Amino acid sequence: MSDPVPLATGRALFFYTPHQDDESLWAGQILAHHALVGREVHIVLGSDGSTSTIRHALNGIESNGWWGGSHYPQREGIPAPLDYTAFAEARDRELLQAAVQLGVPRERVHLRVGQRSSTITVADAERLILQHEALHPGAGHYTTHWTDPDPTHAALGTALRNLKLAGRVTDARWVVRRSQIGTVAGAVQYDAGTYAATARQMAKAACRCYGAWHPPESYAIGRHSVPADLDWAESGAANVIVKNP
Numbered sequence: 001m002s003d004p005v006p007l008a009t010g011r012a013l014f015f016y017t018p019h020q021d022d023e024s025l026w027a028g029q030i031l032a033h034h035a036l037v038g039r040e041v042h043i044v045l046g047s048d049g050s051t052s053t054i055r056h057a058l059n060g061i062e063s064n065g066w067w068g069g070s071h072y073p074q075r076e077g078i079p080a081p082l083d084y085t086a087f088a089e090a091r092d093r094e095l096l097q098a099a100v101q102l103g104v105p106r107e108r109v110h111l112r113v114g115q116r117s118s119t120i121t122v123a124d125a126e127r128l129i130l131q132h133e134a135l136h137p138g139a140g141h142y143t144t145h146w147t148d149p150d151p152t153h154a155a156l157g158t159a160l161r162n163l164k165l166a167g168r169v170t171d172a173r174w175v176v177r178r179s180q181i182g183t184v185a186g187a188v189q190y191d192a193g194t195y196a197a198t199a200r201q202m203a204k205a206a207c208r209c210y211g212a213w214h215p216p217e218s219y220a221i222g223r224h225s226v227p228a229d230l231d232w233a234e235s236g237a238a239n240v241i242v243k244n245p
Contacts, residue, residue: 058219095111
């Protein structure tokens, strides 16, 4: 069977994902659609995701509701204690696998190892976006909404909003998380048109990458963390997007 994702020949699009999984949770169908029509889609990681409490669950310190109890690292093959660096690297592996399912090859996933931290400020986010705009003038820039309750999500959204209002980027969009649907002004369901069915399938496959359990390579970190949100994204529910700041 031929791959429905063509070689990228269109204008670049950058999705700034706050953590490893946000791209699939809130923008999976959007990114898949753009890949399907030939856009050069990139995913840029805003933070390293290292401070998630799931690290404690994998280290056997806390129980986890999705797992249904506690982990026993020695018995399960988890090289405990997983430190912040090893945990972030495991999250990176989940993101890389998910990105491929969305039609984004590994060379267009920018993990920013050595530059990132556990969060990002508005000023740093603005610099990050402008770096990519300078390399790809007129590119599309998408990220999470500026009213998102998570500080890293909001910082990226605010930075992009500031740059759009200042005229420093021309193409900007914001995605809305499930819990905010119906409350964010200007939010509309994303329509992938004739590509909708394929985009939904690709987004579903990306979400499944966050449920892979195969220590020490993968720990289903996404599933441990946000199982209900992944269920929602896998269901084919439409992504929700804001087009104006």
